[in-house]
Amino acid sequence: MCGIAGVYAPGHEAAAVAALGLFALQHRGQESAGVGVSDGEGVMVYRDLGMVAQVLDERRLPSLRGHLAIAHCRYSTTGSTLWENSQPAFRLGPRRTVAIGHNGNLVNTRELVERLPGGRARLQGSTDTELLTALLADAPGEDLVDALLDLLPLVKGAYSLVVMDEQRLIALRDPHGFRPLVLGRLPAGPREATTEAVDFDPGWCVASETAALDTMGAEYVRDVAPGEMVILGEGPRPRSIRFAEGRENLCVFELIYFARPDSYMLGRNLYEARRRMGEALAREAPADADIVLPVPDTGAPAAAGYAEQSGLPYREGMVRNRYAGRTFIQPSSALRQRGVTVKLSPLREQVRGQRLVVVDDSIVRGTTTKQIVTLLRRAGAAEVHLRISAPPIFHPCFYGIDTQIETELIASRLDLDGIREFVGADSLAYLSIGGVLDALELPRERFCFACFDGQYPLPVPYDVGSHKFVLEEELISVET
Numbered sequence: 001m002c003g004i005a006g007v008y009a010p011g012h013e014a015a016a017v018a019a020l021g022l023f024a025l026q027h028r029g030q031e032s033a034g035v036g037v038s039d040g041e042g043v044m045v046y047r048d049l050g051m052v053a054q055v056l057d058e059r060r061l062p063s064l065r066g067h068l069a070i071a072h073c074r075y076s077t078t079g080s081t082l083w084e085n086s087q088p089a090f091r092l093g094p095r096r097t098v099a100i101g102h103n104g105n106l107v108n109t110r111e112l113v114e115r116l117p118g119g120r121a122r123l124q125g126s127t128d129t130e131l132l133t134a135l136l137a138d139a140p141g142e143d144l145v146d147a148l149l150d151l152l153p154l155v156k157g158a159y160s161l162v163v164m165d166e167q168r169l170i171a172l173r174d175p176h177g178f179r180p181l182v183l184g185r186l187p188a189g190p191r192e193a194t195t196e197a198v199d200f201d202p203g204w205c206v207a208s209e210t211a212a213l214d215t216m217g218a219e220y221v222r223d224v225a226p227g228e229m230v231i232l233g234e235g236p237r238p239r240s241i242r243f244a245e246g247r248e249n250l251c252v253f254e255l256i257y258f259a260r261p262d263s264y265m266l267g268r269n270l271y272e273a274r275r276r277m278g279e280a281l282a283r284e285a286p287a288d289a290d291i292v293l294p295v296p297d298t299g300a301p302a303a304a305g306y307a308e309q310s311g312l313p314y315r316e317g318m319v320r321n322r323y324a325g326r327t328f329i330q331p332s333s334a335l336r337q338r339g340v341t342v343k344l345s346p347l348r349e350q351v352r353g354q355r356l357v358v359v360d361d362s363i364v365r366g367t368t369t370k371q372i373v374t375l376l377r378r379a380g381a382a383e384v385h386l387r388i389s390a391p392p393i394f395h396p397c398f399y400g401i402d403t404q405i406e407t408e409l410i411a412s413r414l415d416l417d418g419i420r421e422f423v424g425a426d427s428l429a430y431l432s433i434g435g436v437l438d439a440l441e442l443p444r445e446r447f448c449f450a451c452f453d454g455q456y457p458l459p460v461p462y463d464v465g466s467h468k469f470v471l472e473e474e475l476i477s478v479e480t
């Protein structure tokens, strides 16, 4: 996960626009937020632990001046939740100044750290992004684009990046396109924060999701292609370079769960895609029940589809505290367990005495689901039939989702009935991979399904049991 945005907006304060985009991407990472900004002369980065609105508030933003900006909100897949690991990562190197925001996860971090003169000891934090930034700041060649073209063939893994120096913003996507990235166009003419009647050239922006283009006031232009870099800041139009042959394997979980329902990916609106997954689930796994309930908020589109297809009434049976973070996105198990109890409350009048079909979009570790079933039973549910609008997650993800330890995944340890028993449901069924694809009406080849079927598009070259903290292990070995 992680959310990234970038803005090139001549005559406008780009950091404020990028912060608006980042605000729409808050669901992608809630540990830290930050902005890098340039007025053409120098790059300044401001970042901190916390939510976007806390970090980039109205006191801070006016001091971040310039027409180029990148922004990032973090969900950790490499390194702990520390200030040093917040992004954009920034490096004033011997050859250039560079700032990077990264969505994804590299799989050859150990190899890359060996290429950094001075090694791990030169990094303040423990993220693959800081390592990439240090390598790029040191890389030979006057030009940032050339330095990237030299560096990228060495980099393996999932990376959608926004990279900036004083003059340019470069947005790029790894050759597999694991994580999304879209290009948008800002309108010409006076901008909303401008009091002078001055017309400006159109600006350009990039973001993890189309929903962020909406909040930035931009029009969707196209996806950044896998293996493509788009360079902004050189003139009125973006320049595109193919740095590698791309073959898209977009993370299917983006469409099932992670991304916002108002975003579009591969031409599909995600609310509609999830509603269709719910319909497919009702066809594959009907239930003898009275009503259909979503697990709010992300289970709602699939629950609506399930209800329509099955003919059962759709009801809200739980209220979500909108100020609590997403359960799965909290970085430690202790926080996750506390999270669900503050996040959901039952609507007892809706639930009491009813046979429920409860629709959710995933079961990762099973602990959250178990607490939800318990909460509904305590509220008086007569039966709880759990329906999941995704296949079981058997395998860890090394491409930017924090499920790197296989034994933490309940489906890798228990069979279907074992999971049902663990979570305390009367019945349990998952949507099949075929059902997901039918709902999306897109070919299997366009996606990564590795956490469901174990077919990793990109091999992970070493023991990744402790992959998330790989650079912290390196630090320990440097220090001892």
Ligand code: SF4
Pocket (backbone or CB within 6 Å): 178, 250, 251, 252, 253, 254, 396, 397, 398, 399, 400, 401, 448, 449, 450, 451, 452
């Ligand atoms: S392994 Fe799963 S979560 Fe990771 S990129 Fe592939 S589909 Fe997405």
